[in-house]
Amino acid sequence: MGYTVAIVGATGAVGRTIAEKLEERNFPADKVKFLASARSAGTSVRFRGTEHIVEEAVPGQFDDVDIAFFSAGGNVSKALAPEAVRRGATVIDNTSAFRMDPDTPLVVPEVNRDVLKRHRGLIANPNCSTIQMVCALEPVRRKFGLSRVIVSTYQAVSGAGADAIDELGRQGAGMDGRADAGAALLPVKGDQKHFPIAYNAIPQIDVFGEDGYTLEEWKMINETKKIMEMPDLRVSATCVRLPVVTGHSESVYFETGDAAADTAGIRAALEAAEGITVLDDPDSQSYPMPLFAEGKNDVFTGRLRKDPDVPGAFHLWVVADNLLKGAALNSIQIAEALIADGTVKGERADGTRQHLDGDGHAVR
Incomplete structure (x- = not known):
């Protein structure tokens, strides 16, 4: 139908x-x-x-x-x-x-x-930054387990809306790196201070909340646990806005809990996963970048490497078009x-529609 x-x-x-x-x-x-x-x-x-x-x-x-x-x-x-x-x-x-x-x-x-x-x-x-991270981590979790995640994000201004893109364009065209360029939107339109985004990196996305984390960071922490159904997963995040129009990038440190896990196994899990493209060849400088992820449906991963000190721990670079x-x-x-x-809620078996009450029950 x-x-x-x-x-x-x-x-x-x-x-x-x-x-x-x-x-x-x-x-x-x-x-x-x-x-x-x-x-x-x-x-x-x-x-x-x-x-x-x-x-x-x-x-x-x-x-x-x-x-x-x-x-x-x-x-x-x-x-x-x-x-x-x-x-x-x-x-x-x-x-x-x-x-x-x-x-x-x-x-x-x-x-x-x-x-x-x-x-x-x-x-x-x-949240956009949560989606691409859990897409990259889920194949790892299924094969090797997952016990801890520390992520730093580098997020595009399109995540703050069309006005933020316009402000980046105006600042980039006229400020020549000046710190006093007009800024009215970032990091948060309703906050007390605003800073230029052109030629800059702003370590604040959304307002500050509990324990010095921004609400964007708390979103990543709490949403990851809910999506993966792992309430005890240790997650921490630092979210940064960069002068990039489209495409969020993330540096993800994760611990599998499996000391035998290796980069070959992690890479194989990523390559077999739906919606993941692996770009990871340091010898040819192959790695994901937001400029080249724009307009693409997949989540791109690269720079996979084993942590030199923690058994079963790895670092991964993750990039995706935040609007896609x-x-x-x-x-x-x-x-x-x-x-x-077949779980579109308003459908009856005969193809007609039904209205629901506030508890999701059909109204006769």
């Missing part, structure tokens, strides 16, 4: 990428509704060769929707996602609004697809898995 799909936040970077990927992957959608704020309503987006008018995202828009992709900010998701579920849609949410809700599956299909069977109409898409596997593509892969498994 063909599905009715809604994209909430259709005019944003992730929303536009979702539309592009739906078209590229021939997603079985008979109808796509493009929704956004009242401010963006009335604009148009091009999809499957036709211009489509963007409509305001209000509860009634979801009455005929099967699958709704939300990417318009946490407040919008909190207000409208439960409404969409009650009206029969399955929501795949790209914000942090529901990620740590114990009743909401947090899903990377290559890692924990099975938890989709337990969804009650709402599924959370993880880190957001839009992972959301679509979740939807594709739901369809393949």
